[in-house]
Amino acid sequence: MRCTIVPPHMLEHVAHDPAADPALRAMARRSLVLSAAQRVERRVGPVAPSPPTEDFVPKRTINDAANQETLPGRTVRAEGAPATGDRVVDQAYEWLGVTFDFFEAAYRRDSIDGAGLPMISTVHYGRDYDNAFWNGEQMVYGDGDGVLFTAFTGPLDVTGHELTHGVTQYTAALEYFGQSGALNESASDVFGSLIKQWHLGQTADQADWLIGQGLLAEGVNGVALRSMKEPGTAYDDPRLGKDPQPGHMDDYVDTYRDNGGVHINSGIPNRAFHLAATTLGGNAWEKAGRVWYDTLTGGKLSPTIDFAGFAAATVATATGLYGADAAETTAVRNAWTGVGVSL
Amino acid sequence: MKVTVIRSGGFAGVQRRGESDSGKDPLLARLVDRVDLTSVPPPGRIPDQFLYDIDIDGDTATVGEAQLNGPLRELVHHVLGRAG
Ligand SMILES: [Zn+2]
Numbered sequence: 001m002r003c004t005i006v007p008p009h010m011l012e013h014v015a016h017d018p019a020a021d022p023a024l025r026a027m028a029r030r031s032l033v034l035s036a037a038q039r040v041e042r043r044v045g046p047v048a049p050s051p052p053t054e055d056f057v058p059k060r061t062i063n064d065a066a067n068q069e070t071l072p073g074r075t076v077r078a079e080g081a082p083a084t085g086d087r088v089v090d091q092a093y094e095w096l097g098v099t100f101d102f103f104e105a106a107y108r109r110d111s112i113d114g115a116g117l118p119m120i121s122t123v124h125y126g127r128d129y130d131n132a133f134w135n136g137e138q139m140v141y142g143d144g145d146g147v148l149f150t151a152f153t154g155p156l157d158v159t160g161h162e163l164t165h166g167v168t169q170y171t172a173a174l175e176y177f178g179q180s181g182a183l184n185e186s187a188s189d190v191f192g193s194l195i196k197q198w199h200l201g202q203t204a205d206q207a208d209w210l211i212g213q214g215l216l217a218e219g220v221n222g223v224a225l226r227s228m229k230e231p232g233t234a235y236d237d238p239r240l241g242k243d244p245q246p247g248h249m250d251d252y253v254d255t256y257r258d259n260g261g262v263h264i265n266s267g268i269p270n271r272a273f274h275l276a277a278t279t280l281g282g283n284a285w286e287k288a289g290r291v292w293y294d295t296l297t298g299g300k301l302s303p304t305i306d307f308a309g310f311a312a313a314t315v316a317t318a319t320g321l322y323g324a325d326a327a328e329t330t331a332v333r334n335a336w337t338g339v340g341v342s343l
Numbered sequence: 344m345k346v347t348v349i350r351s352g353g354f355a356g357v358q359r360r361g362e363s364d365s366g367k368d369p370l371l372a373r374l375v376d377r378v379d380l381t382s383v384p385p386p387g388r389i390p391d392q393f394l395y396d397i398d399i400d401g402d403t404a405t406v407g408e409a410q411l412n413g414p415l416r417e418l419v420h421h422v423l424g425r426a427g
Binding site for chain 2: 289
């Protein structure tokens with residue numbers, strides 16, 4: 001029996017269709033319960049703005065899984081506690097702080113949910129574990145196998161990427177499948193990269209626009225895991241294969257794997273963001289980043305929105321911020337048509 | 344029986360594939376006997392989790408890493424090998 005990944009509207013249909021096979025109906029309901037539990041609570045509309053003078057304070061907890069795959073693990077560093085001497089633990093703590101500071105400084109956002117949510121990370125997860133993920137409540141990091149990947153706590157943009165999955169969950173709640181899933185992935189890459197640029201004080205033309213630079217172990221033929229500037233060029237290695245990302249709708253990849261190619265087709269909106277940001281120049285988080293952030297958190301997106309719908313929403317946001325004929329709005333419009341998304 | 348496992352997803356989005364024949368692999372044969380692909384729950388939509396497509400002689404299932412337990416977990420890691 002095939003248990004493919006089905007979009008939620010189809011699951012809803014099957015779950016409540018009296019003509020459907022009872023086993024299928026039960027499976028659809030189980031699946032809906034699962035994904036609803038992972039979404040937690042969707043905030044409708046933006047969070048009420050905090051007074052501009054209030055200083056937001058992070059609440060970080062780093063847990064150690066001690067190479068097991070059990071969450072959350074043992075707490076090894078809480079907010080304000082001194083460094084532990086474990087490089088992985090201390091790096092995770094630092095990068096959570098930088099990510100928190102970025103969202104406060106750039107967008108006046110107080111943590112993941114906009115209301116001071118504690119940030120929880122588990123490190124040393126599993127053995128030779130080549131991954132990091134957001135499980136709906138916290139971030140989880142593996143140490144990498146040391147042959148293909150180094151520790152996932154190393155690059156700042158990995159933490160930025162995972163934490164932004166939390167921001168998306170509490171705002172647009174983009175369904176993690178197909179084009180809305182690729183937009184969810186892209187939002188995490190966009191803000192992951194912006195956090196790194198902000199931390200390094202880089203303008204759009206100085207940034208590397210790479211995701212996961214430093215994550216590939218020595219000897220692997222590649223510079224990073226993804227390139228927002230030139231999707232499909234980040235790596236080409238006999239053991240890893242070739243970076244499969246397209247940078248244009250002409251090369252859109254239809255697949256059911258990876259939740260419908262969410263880590264593949266995210267190359268298209270990633271490159272759109274890069275085009276908008278480099279056309280506008282300066283600090284990318286200020287204008288292009290502001291347009292993307294307001295679009296993501298503005299409460300107007302459907303969770304199953306496609307690329308064209310999201311593109312139109314960014315143009316509407318830019319129009320609201322800068323005016324219909326402004327250079328910013330034109331840059332956003334041209335960025336989407338530049339990757340083959342028609343408006 | 345021919346067993347194929349394809350891992351997709353993960354932060355890196357790097358796909359991995361493994362294949363083995365239980366006729367030539369007694370450990371795999373024992374694992375196949377203990378696995379029931381019809382009873383695995385559908386994968387949840389956890390950002391960046393690994394997804395495993397498992398094919399045992401034409402019977403298929405997609406499993407998320409959070410649901411990967413017991414003999415099915417052993418089978419997946421056995422077929423994919425190191426760091427699977
Ligand atoms: Zn992701």
